[in-house]
Amino acid sequence: MVRQLEEEISQLTDQLKCNDGYDFEEIQEIPPPPTDSMEALEKIGSPAVEALVNLALEKPSYYSADYATEILGRIHDPRIPSLLLTIMDAFQEVACTSDSVIFAMNQQGPEALELFLQYAVTARKNKDERRWLGAMEGLEFQLDTRVADELLLGLQAFDEILEATISLLAEQGDRRAVDSIVTILMEEPDFEEAKLALRKLLSPSEYRPIFENLGILGPERYKTLATQLERAAREFKWLCDLTIWEGDDAEQLNDLILRRKQLALYCSLVGDLHEIIADEGFLHEAEPLKEAEKRFLDSFTNVLRERDDLQTAVKLSVNEDVHLVKEATGYRYPGLARGQVDGTPHLRRLAEQLIKWLRDHGFCVSWQTFAITDQTLFARRGVSNALQACIVGVGTKSSERGAGRVVLSIPEGGWTDVDATSFESDFWKTVDALVQVILGRTIKKKRADTE
Known part of the structure; x- marks a missing residue:
């Protein structure tokens, strides 16, 4: 019976390797996961833990490692939180995304919170910003004052990852971060992530005086918008005069690419307007602009769907990665x-x-x-x-x-x-x-x- 279970686990973990031929970093469309095999391993539970950990550590940059880690998060076993830290280390060694570890950790409860906090503290003391940030991203949705405390310490310890740290502090909603963020803005008034964090942490009536004192609002802001509009007008003219493709599909390709680039330009301008209107206090106008921005973003996909057979050429033209059957x-x-x-x-x-x-x-x-x-x-x-x-x-x-x-x-x-x-x-x-x-x-x- 034990041997039969071991063979079943071995077969199921082998099936997790079905997408390992894809480049984990460059692929644009994520392949469907082997859902049936993943659910079967989850049902087996603790007996599958060792095989899943070995698979995750074997080739951490492959999809199978991602699937194995996700399954571990769904299994209730006291060994798993510390094993997830081992897997996170392996992922960090190859500069892989730790999303699956973060997902798994958030399924594990209080014990995992304690372990990840200690992992972060050790990484900070060792001045290891990459491991520290990985742990803190794993704690992003844990609304605990100790998480905010560690983020505030990291804000002082790591200059290279200020943007990510400030973003995490904003998600925590801890207003103790305000003074540190304002200090950063005094040195770098154009630090967008810091401004966004203050908008999340404070009400408009609270952050507007800060922005005014720093010269972020008022006449200078409108001058910046005017410059952006002038640049956009020039870019529109350049786009309309541009013929990118020649040949059999030239007319359709040029039309698709022009529309896609115009949408990107519209979206950028609407986003800037939405931000300015909210900052200046015209809040009754903000929501329609936010909805317009969302519609522009949705339109990117629709433009490609119109001509599925030309997707590769459009991606090529806008410098998106194209997944290949084999090496060029x-x-x-x-x-x-x-x-x-x-x-x-x-x-x-x-x-x-x-x-x-x-x-x-x-x-x-x-x-x-x-x-x-x-x-x-x-x-x-x-x-x-x-x-x-x-x-x-x-x-x-x-x-x-x-x-x-x-x-x-x-x-x-x-x-x-x-x-x-x-x-x-x-x-x-x-x-x-x-x-x-x-x-x-x-x-x-x-x-x-x-x-």
């Missing part, structure tokens, strides 16, 4: 960046030939041009869950002296591993053949970084 590959070709034929640089000619090859293989192709010879191609075929896309960079790097470089990235979507590997192989064979024709000779390519 890149090669540099000596001499490719130097020559031209009939006024067309070799790199531009290569990009044109690759666009033709991709279209011949059923892709719609759009591209961005950053210099005469530097281009990014975005190709897609299929729709929705069957969408297959690739990103091709053709250009140069100043440190590579005359070499042209090509980088291929394949975003996740409708690709299987076999399809992606086959396409990647065909692509590089094609690039090699095109380079040979363009240069009129065979050259030895070299592996390039993909940054």
Whole structure:
């Protein structure tokens, strides 16, 4: 019976590794957790604790560690609070987020509170700001005067994490923090987190005189707003004159990106107006602006949903991370960046030939041009869950002296591993053949970084 239970625990913990292929730090859309396995381990309870702890410590930067820690928080066992501190240490060593440890701690009750407080005190005495902050974030929702006491001590001890510490103090609602925060504002009147904390800790009638004395309100504030509006007007004009993409999807892509950037600008301005109106005392106007700000934020997602098949290209344009099926590959070709034929640089000619090859293989192709010879191609075929896309960079790097470089990235979507590997192989064979024709000779390519 015991052996059977051990085998069941082993199988279930193995199932927690189902998303370990994803990059925990860079992924934009969080994969669904293995809910059934997690619930089964929670029901097993204490007998599963050792296996879950071992999994969390084995590879703390993986999703399985996150799932294991979350399950531990739901199990009632006296060993768990101290084990959570061990896991937090492991997470901190690889600079991982401690959210799952914080969640687990908050499920454990008073004993965990005592342990986390002692952990924080030790970290402060050792001048270990990262571990101290991790512990205090875990105590954020524990409304206990000892938590506020430790935060006030941390405010004096750690200069590099003032913003996070002030934010935590504001959540505690302890007005003893006001004097320290005002002192910080006297030295840095533009410290936004400090101003936000005072708005949470004090009523408008209490914080307005402080802001007035520091010159945060009044005529200077309106001058700042006027400058922001002028800058926004210039940016609107720049956005409207901007053509980012060319090619098959250019019209839709440029429209989506323009609207997304305009929404970001609107949201920023409305947020500033909401803050000023609340500070100056026109509180009856604040709520409509707050609601407008929320609508703008919601619109970001709606803009992308209109054209799901172009999400990757939009993310690419606004510098969001794109999750890949496999690691990007890149090669540099000596001499490719130097020559031209009939006024067309070799790199531009290569990009044109690759666009033709991709279209011949059923892709719609759009591209961005950053210099005469530097281009990014975005190709897609299929729709929705069957969408297959690739990103091709053709250009140069100043440190590579005359070499042209090509980088291929394949975003996740409708690709299987076999399809992606086959396409990647065909692509590089094609690039090699095109380079040979363009240069009129065979050259030895070299592996390039993909940054």
